[in-house]
Amino acid sequence: LDAAPVVAFTAPAWTLPAVVGLALPLFLVTMAAQNVPGTAVLAGYGYRAPLGSALRVTGLATALGAPAGGHAVNLAAITAALAAGPDAHPDPERRWIASVTAGIGLALLGLGAGVATALVLLSPPVLVEAVAGLALLGALAGAVTAAVAQPDAREAAVVTFVVTASGVSLLGVGGAFWGLVAGWLMLLLFRRRTVAPAPVEADPTPSVPARTG
Structure with a gap:
């Protein structure tokens, strides 16, 4: 097997079952399980990410990477927790180095995907x-x-x-x-x-008429 990575472009094909049964659930899962928690994690560590701009950039990156087999680009919650916490660096202004390092590491791992695939195919x-x-x-x-x-x-x-x-x-x-x-x-x-409201109990105390005069 050839272990060298190859970029193969695939022309997108639009079908209603794929949009309803695949694209829509993945969109909802990406928003609810990645983008929203990722933004919350950043906010918890004191970062105020511009959510609107981030969603536009990740959406554009997803559209550009889809023909090459790329999955959804999003604000990953787990990765954000790893790179934005104090374990990455005591100084919050220096924690961006962890994000850059993680990106480079993932890119290097992607170049070895061919070797990993070959080993998987050889395994039972x-x-x-x-x-x-x-x-x-x-x-x-x-x-x-x-x-x-x-x-x-x-x-x-x-x-x-x-x-x-x-x-x-x-x-x-x-x-x-x-x-x-x-x-x-x-x-x-x-x-x-809805739970039926509890009946209002009458006041057992007899009312005393007011005196006038």
Whole structure:
């Protein structure tokens, strides 16, 4: 196998099932699980990121990188926590060095993707699945814990997870979209339930008529 990286451009193809079942769920997940938490992490460390400009730049970078197979460019929450915290540098004005170093490191790792792919292809499929499962175990546990943290949205989160993991496909649209729909309907159902107001008890103290004169 050729280990040298090759940039292969792919012409985009627009289909309704792909937009509804893939693009829309990924957009919602990117906004809710990356951009918003990433901005919150930066704000927690005292940085005020211009969210509007950041979203425009990351959106443009995503559109430019998509024909070459690039995934969504976003304000990654975990990476922001690693590079913006005091562990990166005691001085907040010097923590940008960690971000630049991480970017260079990721670029170098990308150049070795061909070697990594070759090693994966030579490994038994069962071993690859086991390693991938163990690597995602912590992320899955953290995601499930965060999803069920709010009692009023716990049922909706579980329904979303179950429908999405089931791999159900309807009208050519994958389970990611139907999981979001099912979770939204469940959340709407539970929020519409209202508790009947408690009856107002009458004051047992007899009223005394006011005296005049």
